[in-house]
Amino acid sequence: MQQFLTQTGSNSSAATSPPASPQPRLRQQQAPRKERDPQNKEKEAPPAAMADEHQDLTRAFAGLGGLGVDETALVSALGRWRRQPEKRAQFRRGFLGFFSASAGAVAGIERCEDEYLLHLQAEFARFKDAAVLWAMHPWERDARWAHHVLHKAHPPQVLVEVACTRAADDLLGARRAYQALYHRSLEEDVAYRVRDANASLLVGLVSAYRYEGACVSEDLATEEAKALAAAVRSAPAAATKLVQNEQVVRVLATRSKPQLRATFRIYMELHGKPLEEDLAAEPCLREAVKCLDSPPKYFSEVISRAFSDDADRQAKAALTRVLVSRADTDMEDIKDAYARQYGAKLADAVAKNTHGHYKDALLAIIGK
Amino acid sequence: MATLKVPATVPPVADDCEQLRKAFQGWGTNEALIISILGHRDAAQRRAIRRAYAEAHGEELLRSITDEISGDFERAVILWTLDPAERDAVLANEAARKWQPANRVLVEIACTRTSAQVFAARQAYHERFKRSLEEDIAAHVTGDFRKLLVPLVSTYRYDGPEVNTRLAHSEAKLLHEKIHHKAYTDDEIIRILTTRSKPQLLATFNHYNDAFGHRINKDLKADPKDEYLKTLRAIIRCFSCPDRYFEKVARQAIAGLGTDESALTRVITTRAEVDLKLIKEAYQKRNSVPLERAVAGDTSGDYESMLLALLGQE
Numbered sequence: 254m255q256q257f258l259t260q261t262g263s264n265s266s267a268a269t270s271p272p273a274s275p276q277p278r279l280r281q282q283q284a285p286r287k288e289r290d291p292q293n294k295e296k297e298a299p300p301a302a303m304a305d306e307h308q309d310l311t312r313a314f315a316g317l318g319g320l321g322v323d324e325t326a327l328v329s330a331l332g333r334w335r336r337q338p339e340k341r342a343q344f345r346r347g348f349l350g351f352f353s354a355s356a357g358a359v360a361g362i363e364r365c366e367d368e369y370l371l372h373l374q375a376e377f378a379r380f381k382d383a384a385v386l387w388a389m390h391p392w393e394r395d396a397r398w399a400h401h402v403l404h405k406a407h408p409p410q411v412l413v414e415v416a417c418t419r420a421a422d423d424l425l426g427a428r429r430a431y432q433a434l435y436h437r438s439l440e441e442d443v444a445y446r447v448r449d450a451n452a453s454l455l456v457g458l459v460s461a462y463r464y465e466g467a468c469v470s471e472d473l474a475t476e477e478a479k480a481l482a483a484a485v486r487s488a489p490a491a492a493t494k495l496v497q498n499e500q501v502v503r504v505l506a507t508r509s510k511p512q513l514r515a516t517f518r519i520y521m522e523l524h525g526k527p528l529e530e531d532l533a534a535e536p537c538l539r540e541a542v543k544c545l546d547s548p549p550k551y552f553s554e555v556i557s558r559a560f561s562d563d564a565d566r567q568a569k570a571a572l573t574r575v576l577v578s579r580a581d582t583d584m585e586d587i588k589d590a591y592a593r594q595y596g597a598k599l600a601d602a603v604a605k606n607t608h609g610h611y612k613d614a615l616l617a618i619i620g621k
Numbered sequence: 622m623a624t625l626k627v628p629a630t631v632p633p634v635a636d637d638c639e640q641l642r643k644a645f646q647g648w649g650t651n652e653a654l655i656i657s658i659l660g661h662r663d664a665a666q667r668r669a670i671r672r673a674y675a676e677a678h679g680e681e682l683l684r685s686i687t688d689e690i691s692g693d694f695e696r697a698v699i700l701w702t703l704d705p706a707e708r709d710a711v712l713a714n715e716a717a718r719k720w721q722p723a724n725r726v727l728v729e730i731a732c733t734r735t736s737a738q739v740f741a742a743r744q745a746y747h748e749r750f751k752r753s754l755e756e757d758i759a760a761h762v763t764g765d766f767r768k769l770l771v772p773l774v775s776t777y778r779y780d781g782p783e784v785n786t787r788l789a790h791s792e793a794k795l796l797h798e799k800i801h802h803k804a805y806t807d808d809e810i811i812r813i814l815t816t817r818s819k820p821q822l823l824a825t826f827n828h829y830n831d832a833f834g835h836r837i838n839k840d841l842k843a844d845p846k847d848e849y850l851k852t853l854r855a856i857i858r859c860f861s862c863p864d865r866y867f868e869k870v871a872r873q874a875i876a877g878l879g880t881d882e883s884a885l886t887r888v889i890t891t892r893a894e895v896d897l898k899l900i901k902e903a904y905q906k907r908n909s910v911p912l913e914r915a916v917a918g919d920t921s922g923d924y925e926s927m928l929l930a931l932l933g934q935e
Contacts, residue, residue, distance in 0.1 A: 425740065425777060428777045429777070432777075432779045432780070432781065436779065436781055436783040437779050437783075438776065438777060438778055438779040438816060438818065439777075440772075440775075440776045440777065440778075440815075440816045441779065441816040441817055441818070444812040444815075444816045445812070445816075452808070453808070456772060456812075456816070457771070457772070457775070460755075460772060460775035460776050460777070461753070461755060461775060462740070462743050462744075462747075462753060462754075462755070462775070463753055464747050464751065464752050464753040464756070465747070466747070466751055468751045468752075499767070499768070503759040503760075503767070506755070506759075506771075507753060507755040507756040507759045507771070508756055509752070509753065509756070
């Protein structure tokens, strides 16, 4: 890495030395130009305007620029700044967050920060991920996501999502795809890799093959709502955490979804507030309840979190995951839930917060 | 190694239905005819007969059977005539509803069937009982047994041949440690037994034997009366040597005063198309008496004839 930077660095500062590797150099500087160009339409801008542009760019790069990369602007910038290395050098010098003159001082360059490269890599990859995931079989998608989460020790949100929002046969299909891909069962890997308090809940959720019929017993729902309430009440004083409570795990991991929704409804009637509120201390449990109760509402929350300013890598990747995986199932319901919760159309929010081909792909998936 | 004897030229399905109908009609029932037909048809043929019978006579075959015959014979014929998946679902439902610590039926179903068969049983359970098997077990079984049995039936085990030897070694060590400290209900033991694939578990048990000089079951005999330990040993035996496991069930059903008909029926009807021949050989070896002779000595009437037909006797 250092070598290639030195080579490219020497390119811009000493025009006489031959270009060592023109291609990587170009790629590295594409993105800054993409952000810069919308503000800088002319080649020679007055110094005051340049200062403004730099401010805009700095804002854009601090992660507030939305998701994805504006490929068209990038390409036009490439053309416009052709043969003008001094423009690029100026930009790099002005962009303190991502290019560091001090770090590269030894070589006489403004060195590109490694974090910035990773950020760019993630942003450029969003469209590719969306396209590849869209083309895959839903079962393979779910299996790959589950495997990734388990082996990179990310938070188990994806596992809960896959286990609770897919239909019983789709969850089974995902487990079979997992076996075909990784030669182990999903249950084994979850049991082996999740070592914290959430383990028994997660194993139960992924092993489930829930009854899919509409048969609901109100008496059973009342009984179980009371059992859940008792568990919640005794949680602060109990030896084990609420998420390890046998009753809770049993009810959430085995009952059918219509039955659970009746249970949650009765809980609300008995206690005046929804079960999720009482589970604030156990994020995994809370997510499971939300997913089981109303997937569209849960998904619209996940989408909204991806747009927020302090969204981390997982939260941003969730946007692609949710939209691609729900495109064929309950996208309309998600759109309604989003509009109800956030007062804006989902398509508008996506258009506002994403760029380029990634944006077009997502809008096409969402539909009218 | 099935023992079921199907005739070389099977009569057409319509003929079988006709004959069965004749067997039910009139005063009394021609039990010998029922046995000679149903006792010599495999699962696909029985399914075809059931379908054709319902179409031809507007009534389910199983319904006619329950109306006409009773007792142990009825139970044997019903269980035999059902599809393997439905049979497992019915047995599991009974076991869950009337569960007791000494009941091993759920263990048998979860550990001696292939992943696909266990799953088919769960699907059949949905259709028949409008609930999932896991819910019912979780609702009726309590304590440590629930912790063990619910994941045991819910897992969809990997059914390929791949084995990770390093993992087998480390998990054998882990099992040994937990057993040594008498932590029989530890999460790790339950995790290993309820999620690992069958070849992986067999490798683990083999390594246990190699590393510690004796089989894992020997270490699980600390308290001969403890039902939980017996359940763990049953799980391990069902994986390692199902034929000897079922031989023992049959032996205990026949031995002593009286017979445990439900256990005997269960062994014979569920294994007749799978490995009853191996079970017979194991029985002969262990008891110096052929299983048929023992069954004939302990049972009588049409029930005996049905069991003998399934055991392959002409």
